Amino acid sequence: MTHGNLGGVEMHWKPWVATATVVFLGGGLVVTSLWSSYGGQQPQPGAAVAASLQPCGGEALAEDSFPPEPQLLATVPPSPGGTADAPGTADGRSEDFLPDEQAFAALQAREGASVLMSSFRTNFSHASPSQAANIALVARRLNGQVVSPGTVFSYNRVVGPYTERGGYGWGRMFVGDRIVPTIGGGVCQGASTLYNVVLLANLPVVQRHPHGLAVPYLPPGRDATVTDSGGLDFRFRNNSGRPLLLWAQAKDRWLSIALYGHTEPPAVRIHTEVLSRQPFQTLFVSDPKLAPGTERVVAAGQDGVAARTWIVVSSPNGPKTRDLGSHTYRPSPRIILRGPAVRRSSSAAPRLTPPAVGPSGSAGTGAPTSTAAQVGATAPLSSATVPIRVPA
Numbered sequence: 001m002t003h004g005n006l007g008g009v010e011m012h013w014k015p016w017v018a019t020a021t022v023v024f025l026g027g028g029l030v031v032t033s034l035w036s037s038y039g040g041q042q043p044q045p046g047a048a049v050a051a052s053l054q055p056c057g058g059e060a061l062a063e064d065s066f067p068p069e070p071q072l073l074a075t076v077p078p079s080p081g082g083t084a085d086a087p088g089t090a091d092g093r094s095e096d097f098l099p100d101e102q103a104f105a106a107l108q109a110r111e112g113a114s115v116l117m118s119s120f121r122t123n124f125s126h127a128s129p130s131q132a133a134n135i136a137l138v139a140r141r142l143n144g145q146v147v148s149p150g151t152v153f154s155y156n157r158v159v160g161p162y163t164e165r166g167g168y169g170w171g172r173m174f175v176g177d178r179i180v181p182t183i184g185g186g187v188c189q190g191a192s193t194l195y196n197v198v199l200l201a202n203l204p205v206v207q208r209h210p211h212g213l214a215v216p217y218l219p220p221g222r223d224a225t226v227t228d229s230g231g232l233d234f235r236f237r238n239n240s241g242r243p244l245l246l247w248a249q250a251k252d253r254w255l256s257i258a259l260y261g262h263t264e265p266p267a268v269r270i271h272t273e274v275l276s277r278q279p280f281q282t283l284f285v286s287d288p289k290l291a292p293g294t295e296r297v298v299a300a301g302q303d304g305v306a307a308r309t310w311i312v313v314s315s316p317n318g319p320k321t322r323d324l325g326s327h328t329y330r331p332s333p334r335i336i337l338r339g340p341a342v343r344r345s346s347s348a349a350p351r352l353t354p355p356a357v358g359p360s361g362s363a364g365t366g367a368p369t370s371t372a373a374q375v376g377a378t379a380p381l382s383s384a385t386v387p388i389r390v391p392a
Contacts, residue, residue: 093169094133095250096136097137097140097250099143099249107144107146113242113243115260117201117260117265118200118201118265119200119258120196120257121254121256122189122193122218122255123217123255124217124250126217127253128170131171131186132253134187138255139190139256140250142158142159142190142194143249144246145246147244150238153237154234156234159187160187162227163184163228169183170182174225177213177331179332188211188224189215189217190257191234192217192224194224195234196218198259199268200265201268202266203236204237208235209224210225210329211329212329212330214302214304214305220327221309222270242262243261267313268312271311271312272308273308276305277303277306278305278306279303279331280331281331283333284336285335285337286337289339293340293341294338295338297334297335297336298336299332299334301331301333304329305328306327310323311324
């Protein structure tokens with residue numbers, strides 16, 4: 001059995017290219033310096049906020065900002081029906097997960113789930129190697145999962161916890177209108193991809209939460225965020241009356257998820273309408289490490305957007321529309337680091353010498369006293385002084 005190009009809807013949403021910067025001072029978020037997980041240098045554990053705040057990828061980091069991480073061959077213990085042996089990150093984690101087709105076919109035969117109900121894939125070219133490995137781990141944990149009839153599938157229960165002990169590395173998360181490093185960043189792309197699979201299979205969604213910022217791999221309104229704490233999970237119910245089987249793969253920076261069951265669902269189309277946009281602001285942040293008079297753009301910024309989403313389900317009596325609601329995503333600011341101001345040398349300022357004043361009160365050249373006022377005198381002339389204003 002081969003999958004190749006899955007039969008569902010494909011969406012390649014061009015990522016915004018930017019770099020993320022965050023430093024923590026006095027318990028608050030202050031943007032001051034550049035960080036990129038494309039390089040071998042990772043932030044120290046104490047520098048990131050808790051992983052319970054939307055540990056998801058958002059902006060792409062500039063690939064040419066740092067040297068690439070070394071590519072290693074990693075071996076990951078197999079999940080039900082799969083294995084993962086592929087180039088990985090510097091910490092030995094794989095960036096790809098390739099299911100074992102024979103083992104998955106055996107699961108299909110055992111569960112009677114041979115009909116492809118829906119499939120969907122998203123691109124994660126925007127992800128750093130570490131975040132890509134997180135997404136591959138999501139695929140490994142989803143692949144081969146059986147959802148029994150009448151039960152509710154919990155993404156957090158299957159894919160979490162989003163910790164180092166749980167196998168995850170550094171990625172990116174959203175905090176307010178900023179994007180910051182965290183352990184487990186990228187797991188929301190798995191939840192978002194699965195959300196679209198569930199919508200296309202016409203299954204009831206029990207719990208889903210949108211992000212605070214728009215994501216680079218899907219149109220607004222079609223994403224799902226999850227956290228280890230705070231109650232943010234993605235859950236759906238199997239109301240088909242038969243077991244459902246999940247297939248997942250991470251390969252060549254594509255995350256593909258498919259759902260197999262007993263019967264083919266009705267055709268479903270997902271629609272998104274952008275209602276409004278809010279332009280991003282530009283923030284200038286002082287950075288004493290930069291050369292005087294220079295600037296560096298470290299976050300490109302992205303507009304906020306309000307969007308409405310709905311699906312149209314075919315039926316013998318004609319198409320039926322189901323509204324999925326509206327949501328407003330915040331804008332994320334464009335951030336520019338600015339070096340110290342250029343200081344003018346004190347020798348650069350011209351110095352004026354007051355003209356000599358004769359006994360009659362006129363200048364040494366015999367000019368009238370009114371001439372002194374024309375060159376900047378700030379007090380009445382006298383036979384003793386001619387005050388001159390020196391330019392700053």
